[in-house]
Amino acid sequence: MIKLLSLLQLSDPALPIGGFSHSAGLETYVQAGIVKDKETALEFITAQLSQNILYTDAAFVSFAYNAAQQNNMPLVLELDEECTAVKMPKEMRQASHKLGLRLLKIFARSCNNTLVEHYKKAVVATKADGHYSIAFGLTGYALSVPKRELLTAFFYNMAAGMVTNCVKLIPLGQQDGQQILFSLHQLIDELVTKAMVPDQDLIGLCCTGFDIRCMQHEQLYSRLYMS
Numbered sequence: 001m002i003k004l005l006s007l008l009q010l011s012d013p014a015l016p017i018g019g020f021s022h023s024a025g026l027e028t029y030v031q032a033g034i035v036k037d038k039e040t041a042l043e044f045i046t047a048q049l050s051q052n053i054l055y056t057d058a059a060f061v062s063f064a065y066n067a068a069q070q071n072n073m074p075l076v077l078e079l080d081e082e083c084t085a086v087k088m089p090k091e092m093r094q095a096s097h098k099l100g101l102r103l104l105k106i107f108a109r110s111c112n113n114t115l116v117e118h119y120k121k122a123v124v125a126t127k128a129d130g131h132y133s134i135a136f137g138l139t140g141y142a143l144s145v146p147k148r149e150l151l152t153a154f155f156y157n158m159a160a161g162m163v164t165n166c167v168k169l170i171p172l173g174q175q176d177g178q179q180i181l182f183s184l185h186q187l188i189d190e191l192v193t194k195a196m197v198p199d200q201d202l203i204g205l206c207c208t209g210f211d212i213r214c215m216q217h218e219q220l221y222s223r224l225y226m227s
Helices: 002-010 026-031 038-051 057-070 073-086 090-111 114-124 132-142 147-169 174-183 185-196 208-217
Strands: none
Touching: 002 132, 002 147, 026 147, 026 208, 038 147, 038 174, 038 185, 057 073, 057 114, 057 132, 057 147, 057 185, 073 114, 073 132, 090 114, 090 132, 090 208, 114 132, 132 147, 147 174, 147 185, 174 185
């Protein structure tokens, strides 16, 4: 039960790390009229989960978890550097850093884990960028959460955040948002299976359109989100 409670707290979309301030380019899609209703919102979220997050953030959660199992700090720093390299849009790099640092500040002391503490110190000393996905993977291991459950919670957290943003930006009804989440359950389960052992050669694989829309977000005339 303690592990479940720890996982729920770690993956809570309401965790005060600033996740509500970021749309991952969704705001650009909405202003362009591309994402405009329940159907296009589902298309956007499905593509983000299966063609972007699977090969970037979820993969780094998985690799960070493995590194924690090995107590391998040099590997953690290598993953941190690689994560920075594959996040092309400036806003996405900044968002990942801010969310990761805040997550570490919340959980580092309660985790009582040397590797998590060392990663936090490296971030504070600007020797690492402190990405959210890596902090999530390390913290999940430190909290003794099984890897599959951790990845499931991570994908759900990503999906729930995007649904919330769609409800606000399009806008959609709350019922529509919940129906989208229900429809994603099978996909999330399949993606978790793939993310358990990510293909190192596919790290950074992403639909170019996502990066372009994130970059365009910096130039939007009006913005509700930071990314």
